[in-house]
Amino acid sequence: MAIATVVEVYIKPEYAKQFEEISLYNHENSVKEPGNIRFDILKSNDDPARYTLFEVYESKEAAAAHKETEHYKKWRETVEPMMACPRKGIAHTPLNEM
Amino acid sequence: MAIATVVEVYIKPEYAKQFEEISLYNHENSVKEPGNIRFDILKSNDDPARYTLFEVYESKEAAAAHKETEHYKKWRETVEPMMACPRKGIAHTPLNEM
Numbered sequence: 001m002a003i004a005t006v007v008e009v010y011i012k013p014e015y016a017k018q019f020e021e022i023s024l025y026n027h028e029n030s031v032k033e034p035g036n037i038r039f040d041i042l043k044s045n046d047d048p049a050r051y052t053l054f055e056v057y058e059s060k061e062a063a064a065a066h067k068e069t070e071h072y073k074k075w076r077e078t079v080e081p082m083m084a085c086p087r088k089g090i091a092h093t094p095l096n097e098m
Numbered sequence: 099m100a101i102a103t104v105v106e107v108y109i110k111p112e113y114a115k116q117f118e119e120i121s122l123y124n125h126e127n128s129v130k131e132p133g134n135i136r137f138d139i140l141k142s143n144d145d146p147a148r149y150t151l152f153e154v155y156e157s158k159e160a161a162a163a164h165k166e167t168e169h170y171k172k173w174r175e176t177v178e179p180m181m182a183c184p185r186k187g188i189a190h191t192p193l194n195e196m
Contacts, residue, residue: 027193038138044188
C-alpha cells in the first residue's frame, strides 16, 4: 500500500537558499528511486520560513529504503542546523491512483 | 507560476465514506482540467477524521477556474455539513519541475 508523507518544515530564514538547494538535490535523486511516486518541494507563499515536503512511495518498504540512501542522509545532516523547530511528518494513504 | 495548495480537512467521523466518495469524484474530474498538475486525496493513517488534499495548478488563473467548475461546486456543497471544523488551505510555490 502506498504511503504519502506531508512534512511541515520551518527553517531559520537566513538558510532559505541553502535549504532549497539541498532539498532540490534530494528531490532529483529521490525521484530516481524505484519505489518513488512523488517528491515535491513546496515553499509557502505567505511565510518565507515555511516549506512543505510531499513524498509518496509505493510501499512502507520503499519509504524506509529512501531513508537509507546517501542523498537522504546528506540532506538530513545538512538541514539539521537550518531547522527553526523540529519538522513534523504526517503519514497518509492516498485514495486516488497516482 | 504554478500554485500548490495543501488543504487540511477534519470531517465528522460518520461521514468518512461519503466524504471519500465525493472527493474521488472531484479528483476524477479535476485531473481532466487543462491546467491541473496534481489533485491528490490523502487519508491520515493516524487520525480517521483527518484528510489532506494536495492540489497543484499551473497558474493562479487555472486554480481559480477550478473553483468555477460544476464538480468543485458539487463537492463544496456536499462536504459542507461533513466538516468538523473549517478547512484550512495553505498556498505554496513548487520548487521542482512537475
